[in-house]
Amino acid sequence: MNTLNRVLIFGATSAIAEQTARQLVAQGASLYCVGRNRDKLMAIIGDLRARASSQQYIDGCVADLTDSAQHPNLIDAADHQLGGIDGVLIAHGTLPDQKACQADTSLTRQEIEANALSVINLLTLLANRFEQQQRGVIAVISSVAGDRGRQSNYIYGAAKGMVTLFLQGLRNRLAKANVNIVTIKPGFVDTPMTAAFDKGGPLWTAPEHIAKGIIKAMEHGKDEVYLPWFWWGIMLIIKHIPERIFKRMSL
Amino acid sequence: MNSPLSWNRLPRVSPDAVYRLTQRSADIPLHLPRPLLAYGNGRSYGDVCLTEQGTLLLTRGLDRFISFDEQNGILRCEAGITLQEILELIVPRGWFLPVTPGTRMSTVGGAVSNDVHGKNHHTSGTFCHHVRCLELWRSDGSIIECGPEKHQQWFEATVGGLGLTGLIRWVEFGLIPIENPWMWVESRRFANLDEFWTLNHQLESRWPYTVAWIDCLASGNARGRGLILAADHAAARNELPKFKERRRRVPIDPPFSLVNRVSLRALNGLYYRQPIKPQGGLTHYAPYFYPLDTIQDWNRIYGRQGFYQYQCVIPPREAEAATAALLETIGRRGEGSFLAVLKTFGNKSSLGMLSFPRAGTTLALDFPNRGDKTLRLFEELDAIVREAGGALYPGKDARMPASLFQSGFPQWEAFSKYVDPNFSSEFWRRVTS
Ligand SMILES: Cc1cc2nc3c(=O)[nH]c(=O)nc-3n(C[C@H](O)[C@H](O)[C@H](O)COP(=O)(O)OP(=O)(O)OC[C@H]3O[C@@H](n4cnc5c(N)ncnc54)[C@H](O)[C@@H]3O)c2cc1C
Numbered sequence: 001m002n003t004l005n006r007v008l009i010f011g012a013t014s015a016i017a018e019q020t021a022r023q024l025v026a027q028g029a030s031l032y033c034v035g036r037n038r039d040k041l042m043a044i045i046g047d048l049r050a051r052a053s054s055q056q057y058i059d060g061c062v063a064d065l066t067d068s069a070q071h072p073n074l075i076d077a078a079d080h081q082l083g084g085i086d087g088v089l090i091a092h093g094t095l096p097d098q099k100a101c102q103a104d105t106s107l108t109r110q111e112i113e114a115n116a117l118s119v120i121n122l123l124t125l126l127a128n129r130f131e132q133q134q135r136g137v138i139a140v141i142s143s144v145a146g147d148r149g150r151q152s153n154y155i156y157g158a159a160k161g162m163v164t165l166f167l168q169g170l171r172n173r174l175a176k177a178n179v180n181i182v183t184i185k186p187g188f189v190d191t192p193m194t195a196a197f198d199k200g201g202p203l204w205t206a207p208e209h210i211a212k213g214i215i216k217a218m219e220h221g222k223d224e225v226y227l228p229w230f231w232w233g234i235m236l237i238i239k240h241i242p243e244r245i246f247k248r249m250s251l
Numbered sequence: 252m253n254s255p256l257s258w259n260r261l262p263r264v265s266p267d268a269v270y271r272l273t274q275r276s277a278d279i280p281l282h283l284p285r286p287l288l289a290y291g292n293g294r295s296y297g298d299v300c301l302t303e304q305g306t307l308l309l310t311r312g313l314d315r316f317i318s319f320d321e322q323n324g325i326l327r328c329e330a331g332i333t334l335q336e337i338l339e340l341i342v343p344r345g346w347f348l349p350v351t352p353g354t355r356m357s358t359v360g361g362a363v364s365n366d367v368h369g370k371n372h373h374t375s376g377t378f379c380h381h382v383r384c385l386e387l388w389r390s391d392g393s394i395i396e397c398g399p400e401k402h403q404q405w406f407e408a409t410v411g412g413l414g415l416t417g418l419i420r421w422v423e424f425g426l427i428p429i430e431n432p433w434m435w436v437e438s439r440r441f442a443n444l445d446e447f448w449t450l451n452h453q454l455e456s457r458w459p460y461t462v463a464w465i466d467c468l469a470s471g472n473a474r475g476r477g478l479i480l481a482a483d484h485a486a487a488r489n490e491l492p493k494f495k496e497r498r499r500r501v502p503i504d505p506p507f508s509l510v511n512r513v514s515l516r517a518l519n520g521l522y523y524r525q526p527i528k529p530q531g532g533l534t535h536y537a538p539y540f541y542p543l544d545t546i547q548d549w550n551r552i553y554g555r556q557g558f559y560q561y562q563c564v565i566p567p568r569e570a571e572a573a574t575a576a577l578l579e580t581i582g583r584r585g586e587g588s589f590l591a592v593l594k595t596f597g598n599k600s601s602l603g604m605l606s607f608p609r610a611g612t613t614l615a616l617d618f619p620n621r622g623d624k625t626l627r628l629f630e631e632l633d634a635i636v637r638e639a640g641g642a643l644y645p646g647k648d649a650r651m652p653a654s655l656f657q658s659g660f661p662q663w664e665a666f667s668k669y670v671d672p673n674f675s676s677e678f679w680r681r682v683t684s
């Protein structure tokens with residue numbers, strides 16, 4: 001079991017990350033929260049402080065994570081403020097407008113930057129630190145969308161797929177160092193990112209439910225988890241449809 | 252998404268748009284169809300939280316605490332947070348809500364906008380007596396921070412203001428200290444209304460919380476029989492019982508109401524005969540304050556047609572006669588709910604221009620929706636309420652005539668000056684037309 005007493009969260013203003021933070025605070029954790037939108041981040045830190053006891057430390061700072069030059073400072077600040085880091089959650093992401101990306105190469109690059117390269121940059125720095133400390137857990141929210149490219153969403157899918165593959169390699173490398181690398185693959189989650197979708201169906205899940213799964217996976221040092229679990233079955237089928245047939249489908 | 256409903260699932264209206272708020276300080280998009288109306292958690296029984304025109308602003312995403320002063324028991328939080336979420340934070344730290352309605356699923360914004368009351372009205376007034384300040388967003392972009400001593404006129408319009416003065420973004424209110432999560436509850440049976448008045452008078456002078464449940468189908472000598480529960484927060488003690496909350500839910504919408512004459516008589520009779528505790532005993536706060544919350548979606552037992560709640564208040568002078576007349580009328584029709592709730596309000600006058608609570612006696616019952624038959628019964632009840640100079644609770648209403656609203660809430664015209672020109676509800680259009 002990994003203990004999660006001191007946790008660093010990137011993309012702390014995400015709805016999934018916020019619910020995860022609340023549950024971690026309820027378990028007694030101290031947190032360092034990094035987010036891009038100042039008002040949102042301050043509201044969340046205020047809320048977490050009200051929920052925390054006086055023994056818990058809650059703070060954070062504002063940063064756009066596509067600015068990779070800042071990454072080392074952010075990690076140092078968290079390490080310093082928390083007095084060490086037991087776990088990290090990387091949650092930030094954007095859902096690209098697929099059609100717009102198809103018409104604009106620079107937009108495509110931006111989306112890959114936000115969803116993949118910024119994450120890989122953080123992971124590279126964190127990996128070296130965790131390899132040295134010989135313990136801890138790093139979890140990243142990837143997506144079921146990274147399991148297979150689909151016409152409707154393949155820029156996002158490709159970026160998440162890159163993250164998933166990078167994490168596989170990193171997991172392999174850090175297994176020897178007693179560090180757990182957790183890939184989180186949520187299905188459809190009812191958050192601001194998916195505000196434009198019609199959320200009537202049974203496949204939609206509330207972020208607090210995903211948050212519970214994330215914490216459990218981090219504590220148990222899981223490798224890859226689908227959240228909720230049934231997405232494992234759905235993706236198994238989707239991954240195994242022969243390309244010859246898949247390319248004619250409109251998914 | 253299905254259109255949001257109110258708790259009694261009546262009326263069914265779909266707004267032009269539904270918009271979820273997630274950030275208290277974010278701008279509300281200008282392109283949203285007007286009028287606007289905040290929707291908290293839909294625990295009102297009627298149309299104060301509904302609009303067919305314009306946009307419903309769902310506030311549940313505004314669920315953050317802003318500050319909690321644990322020394323002095325002062326909490327500031329966003330308006331979409333539920334009372335349950337607040338209790339989960341404050342009870343383990345020795346604090347409790349100063350006033351609570353019979354459901355902890357209300358949001359704070361809803362509690363303010365209906366200026367809700369609880370079983371301690373005779374000692375503590377309404378929820379808004381404990382509000383220190385709140386922030387109101389108006390559709391012209393202005394933001395008003397108001398309280399009993401700051402922009403008082405806005406405060407008096409907004410508390411009990413049925414969501415019409417704008418969007419409440421956060422609320423700060425005072426808490427009361429407790430020793431533990433338990434209540435000390437004494438229950439007594441009364442055989443008729445006369446016994447109720449005597450017993451109620453005695454108990455109210457000694458206990459902060461009192462409420463009575465009446466078997467509204469008992470007739471003749473037994474008319475008005477029921478149970479009265481008096482309670483207080485339990486004193487500090489070394490050993491406390493264990494408490495584990497069990498939750499059930501009504502999984503389906505039955506095609507017709509499961510509440511009918513036969514089931515009602517049986518249940519009311521059983522409830523009346525349940526063992527009582529005249530010497531008192533410990534009850535956890537959750538089953539004491541929120542007996543219905545343990546059965547999720549219980550409102551579905553009334554079937555797809557939904558149901559009505561009828562809640563009135565009768566001024567003290569007329570209370571005894573009018574209460575008897577109301578029960579007589581309901582009993583004669585064999586209508587009425589599993590348990591009518593009877594409670595006397597204290598003299599503390601409410602702060603809101605449209606607040607419902609006022610000195611007198613309040614009676615509340617649920618009725619399955621049987622169409623015209625039910626509406627005709629309400630007209631008979633209205634006549635009694637009107638005659639006695641009483642009023643109906645807007646938060647529990649889907650049908651009162653405009654005239655009864657206007658006589659029960661004489662400040663309504665003065666209030667209407669504070670209504671945001673871009674906010675409205677089905678209720679407001681109905682009672683002002
Ligand atoms: C089982 C049960 C027991 C109850 N017992 C009691 C009781 O004992 N005493 C009592 O007084 N009531 C009682 N009620 C009624 C309930 O407490 C009130 O109707 C309460 O207002 C519901 O809160 P809500 O958040 O669901 O608001 P909604 O029903 O969604 O909305 C109520 C009103 O508040 C407005 N509103 C909500 N949020 C905001 C906001 N942020 N800004 C501006 N306006 C807003 C809406 O526009 C609407 O006019 C009970 C209800 C149930 C279901």
Ligand SMILES: NC(=O)c1ccc[n+]([C@@H]2O[C@H](COP(=O)([O-])OP(=O)(O)OC[C@H]3O[C@@H](n4cnc5c(N)ncnc54)[C@H](OP(=O)(O)O)[C@@H]3O)[C@@H](O)[C@H]2O)c1
Nearest residue numbers: 013014015016036037064065066092093143188189191193
């Ligand atoms: N919702 C789903 O159905 C779903 C499914 C699978 C995976 N996911 C993944 O889950 C994670 C969390 O998303 P969510 O559903 O919780 O949605 P969300 O609430 O919209 O969160 C996304 C967050 O990422 C932040 N972000 C984006 N770019 C950033 C940057 N450059 N720097 C810093 N922060 C940045 C956003 O910050 P701002 O507030 O400043 O915009 C936002 O808070 C994402 O990685 C998403 O891809 C979501």
